[in-house]
Amino acid sequence: MKDEIERLLYHEADLLDSGRFHDWLALMAPELRYWAPVRAAVSRKDEQHGEATRLPLFDETKVSLGLRVSRLETGIAWIDVPPTRTRRFISNIMADRDDDGSVRVKSNFVVFRSRGRGEEWFAVGCREDRWFQGPGWLLKERKILLDQSTVENLPLFL
Amino acid sequence: MSRPLVDSADRTISSRVFTDPAVHALEQSHVFSRCWLYVGHRSQFKAPGDFVQVLAGTVPMLLCLDDAGQFHAIANVCTHRGGRICQLEHGNAARFVCPYHNWTFNNRGDLIAVPRQHSPGFDKSRWNLMRAARVATYRDLIFCTFDPDACSLEDYLGEMKWYLDLVLSSSAAGTEVSAGVHRSIIHCNWKIPAEQFGSDNWHFQGVHGSMGRLGHRNEDPLHANSFHSWTANGHMLISVAPRREIPGANTAYLDGLAQQGNLSDAQLRLLRGSLVMTVFPNLSFVYFPGLCSIRVWQPIAADQTELWSWALYNRDAPEAVKEGIRTQVTRMFSPSGMLEQDDLEVWTRLETNLKSMPPSFRLCYEFGAGEAGTARPFPGATTNLQSDTPAFAFYKHWARLVGQDATP
Numbered sequence: 001m002k003d004e005i006e007r008l009l010y011h012e013a014d015l016l017d018s019g020r021f022h023d024w025l026a027l028m029a030p031e032l033r034y035w036a037p038v039r040a041a042v043s044r045k046d047e048q049h050g051e052a053t054r055l056p057l058f059d060e061t062k063v064s065l066g067l068r069v070s071r072l073e074t075g076i077a078w079i080d081v082p083p084t085r086t087r088r089f090i091s092n093i094m095a096d097r098d099d100d101g102s103v104r105v106k107s108n109f110v111v112f113r114s115r116g117r118g119e120e121w122f123a124v125g126c127r128e129d130r131w132f133q134g135p136g137w138l139l140k141e142r143k144i145l146l147d148q149s150t151v152e153n154l155p156l157f158l
Numbered sequence: 159m160s161r162p163l164v165d166s167a168d169r170t171i172s173s174r175v176f177t178d179p180a181v182h183a184l185e186q187s188h189v190f191s192r193c194w195l196y197v198g199h200r201s202q203f204k205a206p207g208d209f210v211q212v213l214a215g216t217v218p219m220l221l222c223l224d225d226a227g228q229f230h231a232i233a234n235v236c237t238h239r240g241g242r243i244c245q246l247e248h249g250n251a252a253r254f255v256c257p258y259h260n261w262t263f264n265n266r267g268d269l270i271a272v273p274r275q276h277s278p279g280f281d282k283s284r285w286n287l288m289r290a291a292r293v294a295t296y297r298d299l300i301f302c303t304f305d306p307d308a309c310s311l312e313d314y315l316g317e318m319k320w321y322l323d324l325v326l327s328s329s330a331a332g333t334e335v336s337a338g339v340h341r342s343i344i345h346c347n348w349k350i351p352a353e354q355f356g357s358d359n360w361h362f363q364g365v366h367g368s369m370g371r372l373g374h375r376n377e378d379p380l381h382a383n384s385f386h387s388w389t390a391n392g393h394m395l396i397s398v399a400p401r402r403e404i405p406g407a408n409t410a411y412l413d414g415l416a417q418q419g420n421l422s423d424a425q426l427r428l429l430r431g432s433l434v435m436t437v438f439p440n441l442s443f444v445y446f447p448g449l450c451s452i453r454v455w456q457p458i459a460a461d462q463t464e465l466w467s468w469a470l471y472n473r474d475a476p477e478a479v480k481e482g483i484r485t486q487v488t489r490m491f492s493p494s495g496m497l498e499q500d501d502l503e504v505w506t507r508l509e510t511n512l513k514s515m516p517p518s519f520r521l522c523y524e525f526g527a528g529e530a531g532t533a534r535p536f537p538g539a540t541t542n543l544q545s546d547t548p549a550f551a552f553y554k555h556w557a558r559l560v561g562q563d564a565t566p
Contacts, residue, residue: 036494038338041247053481054338055469059488067372071496074368079499150341150464153502154493 005095005105008137013088016157021069024157025062029138034060036144036158057154058144065157079155085114086156092126102140105129111156121152161520164557169527169546170520171553173512176347181560182460188560189439190215191304194314196441196454197221197231200298201334201473207250209265213456213464214290214302220244220254221293221300222265231290231302232267238285263287297326298333317537318393318437324429325445328415331474335452336484340467342493344502346509348440348455348463349556354501355444355453356394356436357386357548365500376400379543383428387538388548392438392555397536398543399431400447408448411479415472424535438555443470449486461509467491523550 015024028034036058037051060068071077092108111123123146130141144158163172163181174181197212198221209222211234218234220243236243241258244251253270255262262271267287272280290302294311296319301311308314315322326333344351354361362375369375378384381399388394403409416426433445440455453467469487471480490497512519526545534540541547 038340040338041245042249043246046246046249050337055336055340055484055492056338056488057340057492058494059485064489068496070372071368074371076371077368077500078365079503150343151493152343153499153506154342155499156494 001097001103002093002095005103005131006093008131009090009093009105009107013090017086017088019083021072021157025066025069027137027139028062028065029132029140030062032060032062032065032139032141034058034065034139034142034144036146039146039149041149057146057151058158068157079153082116084155087112098130101133103131103133105131109158111158113156123148123151123154123156123158125158127158162557163560163562164550164553165520166550166554169522169524169550171523171550172517173515173519173521174517175553175556176350176509177460177513178517179460182347182457184560185439185457185556186215189556190217190457192308192559193305193439194294194301194303194308194311195439196299196437197293197302198229198300199335199452199468199470200295200300200332202248203229205250207252207265208248209244209251210248211244211246213454213466214304215457217288218242219290219302220265221302224265225252228266229293229295229300230266231293232263232265233288235288236261236263237269237287243287261285297322299326314391315393315437316391317389318391318395318435320425320537321387321395321397321428321433321435322437322443323421324425324433325443325450325470327420328429329418329472329474330420331472333470334473335468335470336480336487338468340465340488340492342465342502343458344455344463344465344505345461346463346505347460348457349553350505350508351455351463351465351501352436352440352442353549353552354505355434355442357388357396357552359386359396359398359434359543361504365504366497368500369496376402376404377432381431382534383431384543385534385536385540386543386545386548387534387536387540388551389538392552393436393538394548394552395433395435396543397428397431397433403430404447406448407478407482411475412447436552438552444491446486448482449490450483451487451491453491461513465493522546523553 035056038057072080089110090107094106096104106128108126114120125146128143132138132140163175195214198210202210203223206225209220212219212221219231220234222230234244236256238261239258241256243254243256253264260273264270267289269282269285291304291306293302377398378401383399435443442453444451450470451467452470456464458464469484471483523546526547
């Protein structure tokens with residue numbers, strides 16, 4: 001299973017880095033919950049407290065992600081004119097099957113972003129996913145823990 | 159003599175206003191040390207001893223609630239060698255111990271202990287932390303000023319209070335900010351976003367054209383409730399009536415608020431549309447039915463701003479309304495937000511361009527200069543939604559403070 005999950009995550013990263021956003025959306029389950037808590041410079045205990053009701057950094061459904069993709073396709077979403085170059089490195093993959101047949105997957109990411117002629121920066125963090133297997137794999141839940149507490153413009157799918 | 163940075167004769171502004179480190183230093187000493195600055199919201203404080211790290215201009219501060227229920231804004235900077243006396247973003251503490259030599263201060267900023275003190279005649283009371291001259295609140299918002307001679311906060315806000323009340327006092331229970339704050343680095347001068355948020359509806363069709371094309375623009379610019387307003391002390395706002403009201407959970411909530419009678423009929427009508435406001439110098443709000451963000455444009459350097467923003471809602475709103483507002487703020491006005499992304503991109507390009515131009519380059523704020531004023535039944539001076547006049551009023555006030563206004 002580990003090999004299969006690894007292939008799946010690499011495939012997903014390839015879709016995003018090559019701008020095939022509709023193919024990427026097809027990996028999302030209709031009931032997807034895709035979110036990221038904000039980070040804070042407080043004790044570990046305080047940071048985990050009330051995480052679910054804290055203002056999130058992402059709070060998306062499949063529909064809202066679809067709107068983001070449509071926006072990029074208008075050709076006048078200035079954050080992507082010209083398109084941002086991204087390259088993601090996915091590692092430290094751990095996969096465990098749950099009783100309900102879903103697979104919990106944890107992975108680290110480094111995303112390099114480059115815009116225009118010389119603006120470069122990184123997004124670094126980890127993801128906790130829940131994938132379901134039907135005819136193909138579908139992502140049901142993704143929690144993204146970005147390691148930056150102060151971020152730059154973040155128009156990325158992570 | 160060189161031309162003033164802000165020239166009323168031809169309504170132009172020097173690009174140096176947005177790029178020059180000397181101008182940035184000047185506004186720290188003339189704007190941020192004299193104005194009332196937003197530093198926190200009452201709801202961030204639950205118990206005596208609670209503190210929050212904040213910025214007042216470029217100065218790192220701690221906003222603290224003491225045992226007597228008083229707020230103190232004290233510099234997070236040790237008077238001995240400048241150590242950072244508190245490392246956590248927020249928490250609860252009666253005292254702060256500097257990690258460098260363990261000088262210890264209480265949450266009012268008094269130096270209360272110096273370990274192993276062997277200095278005859280050393281007077282601790284001379285080495286209290288730098289602190290704001292005054293701290294005051296309006297509704298649930300906490301402001302401080304370093305100017306002991308500043309006018310009262312209520313006078314400072316003036317006519318702007320009528321508009322602030324739309325988002326701050328539609329419920330008698332008052333407001334609260336979300337736990338959790340969005341922080342992002344913007345590679346532009348702080349005045350670029352402060353200007354846009356208070357005075358620029360025009361940019362929507364350009365910057366946010368993608369959202370308009372997807373049907374996410376619901377504005378009636380010619381409606382009687384669509385206007386720009388600006389008031390004394392450099393405050394300004396945009397009110398835009400909706401083309402049509404979109405029924406939803408929030409409509410019912412607004413209906414309920416109307417019954418409470420805390421706002422006038424005119425205020426309640428504006429609450430059905432959108433409001434984008436800047437309280438001089440660097441506090442802004444963006445409100446749509448079902449979305450409200452309170453945000454501060456922290457002036458880090460001439461070409462760098464840190465945006466701190468929170469979702470804002472009525473304290474007694476149902477949890478579903480609060481959650482809806484958090485979600486909308488995140489999806490639209492956050493570093494990952496579909497509206498904010500394009501703002502950040504355009505502002506960054508603008509700053510890079512201005513830095514590349516010769517210092518003689520000047521920007522046009524002339525649009526709408528010749529229009530005859532139309533009286534509207536709202537506080538402040540008002541004009542239509544496509545005018546440089548409110549923004550120029552902001553810069554005229556700024557120029558008066560930094561001593562750069564040419565007009566009599």
